[in-house]
Amino acid sequence: MARIAGSNRSERVLILASFVNRVGNGLFNAVSALYFTLIVGLPAVQVGAALTVAGLIGLLAGVPGGHLADRRGPRTIMMLALMVQAVAMSALVLVESWAGLAVIATVDQLAAAVGGAAWGALVVRVGTDRPALFRAKLRTYVNLGVVMGTVGAGFAVTVNTRAAYFVLILGNAASFALCALLLFLLPRYKALAAPPMERRWIALTDRPFVTFTALYGAMGLQYTVVSLILPIWISEHTDAPRWTVAAVSAFNSAVCVLLQTRIGSRIETPRDGGRAFRTAGLLFLLSCPLMALTAYAPVWAAVALAVTAVFVHSLGEIWESSAGFALGFGLAPDHAQGQYQGLLGLGFSAGQALAPAILTTVVLGLGTAGWLLLGAFFAIAGAFGPALERWGTRTRTQQKAAATEPSSEPDEVRA
Structure with missing residues (x-):
């Protein structure tokens, strides 16, 4: 190996x-x-x-x-x-x-x-x-x-x-x-014990995490932008050569491969994740108008704009995925990580299932206005990141305090 x-x-x-x-x-x-x-x-x-x-x-x-x-x-x-x-x-x-x-x-x-x-x-x-x-x-x-x-x-x-x-x-x-x-x-990791009297489906009743799941699914629409919407936009609305579609897709992958570790390794805590989520939204707010501008540029300027837009978008993708790691894992209790990751995956998959219909209607249907609306949507979703992290961290602290509160039972009776 x-x-x-x-x-x-x-x-x-x-x-x-x-x-x-x-x-x-x-x-x-x-x-x-x-x-x-x-x-x-x-x-x-x-x-x-x-x-x-x-x-x-x-x-x-x-x-x-x-x-x-x-x-x-x-x-x-x-x-x-x-x-x-x-x-x-x-x-x-x-x-x-x-x-x-x-x-x-x-x-x-x-x-x-x-x-x-x-x-x-x-x-x-x-x-x-x-x-x-x-x-x-x-x-x-x-x-x-x-x-x-x-x-x-x-x-x-x-x-x-x-x-x-x-x-x-x-x-x-x-x-x-x-x-x-x-x-x-790998070692055969044993299950971690859950606190006594905990609800079986704790993830579904965790309001901060459910909210984050919805926002994460919404922000996940950005993956469809490069894989589906931008290729159609370049082909139908710009003077850029057709090979630009393949070029920007490969460039997106290359940027993510080269910079993921450099950027993502610095986003460790839920607090880092909340800020990174906001940063991702702002980067998408910048990349979407750049994608729209490709329709108004001559051939080589359109290619340059497309590459620039995808570079900014790729940075946003890295920040967004890193935020997802920091918040998704950081806000979930260790003994229920699987359940929480299952919920997060459900939200993400639901967003991916809806993305083609939503984005083709909004972006391709409205044109430049659609791109601007999409950028604003990402920025608004990302802006909730820090507040969501504070909400989640506060409820985690309260749960830990309740779990460690001394019992009124005699020591010999306690499990």
Whole structure:
């Protein structure tokens, strides 16, 4: 295993496992729609419907799956979820109908939600020394894995045969299985005891964290800006060459890979996270008008504006993801990290499901005004970060004080 500077053995194992898994994801996710439409022969509407149904059902598994990880250990639950995904992914080579795709995709999304919550709990248990630095490194390698996988996916697009797509599908399945096997190298982290009389679904009743989940899902709309909205905008509303679409996408990935650790390692506490959330909103407030201006610039000026806008947007993405780590993990109690990460994943996934419809309507429908509204929306959402952190930290302090309050029972009666 290649040594990752400044990381202990468990951190290196989880980084490598996550990297392997994301290479596999990048191999298939970038061309999945082409496989189902061009090779299997399903209408695009049916493919979209099947994946939407699967995604919505999968949202239901995050919190229960996270709770299971808290009570049975995150490594065990994550490994089981990965093996289910490996089987489901392999089964895609047998898909010939809408119903088959819907069933297999639903199984995959249920396992993905459970695995995502368990992954969050596992990250907390592994990254104990410098959690912010570890999470920044982890996201850097995850981004790099996706980029490498996406480059590999170009093979199938070029060849465009059933066999070529099968290689990608089975490669992704193998990445799930290999990721699960690598997790055997981690300690078997035991469940942490919950305070007596605590509610089972504590995350769902934690108002500051529920509020943060909603804001995090809303801020997550920014991922769709670069992946979907900006490419369409460049193609339909600017004089920039078509290759600009691929160039800005690659540039976005490169900036995130190169700067994630440098910036993210400094955002350690919930207080840092609240400020970073606000900074991210301000960066998006700057990047959105720059994207709008590309429609009014000549060819090379449009290209330069697009690159500048994506650079600023990428900085915002790094600050936003780092804020998500600091607040998402920092405001969650250690014994219920899985449940809290499951809730956070539910909010994020819901935002991603709604993003295409919202952004195509607002930005592409309103044009320049839509970009300005989007930038203002991000800035307003981000502005709540510091206040949300103070609210969350205050309630955490109150909960700890109540938990440590001396009991009125005699010592020999106390558990």
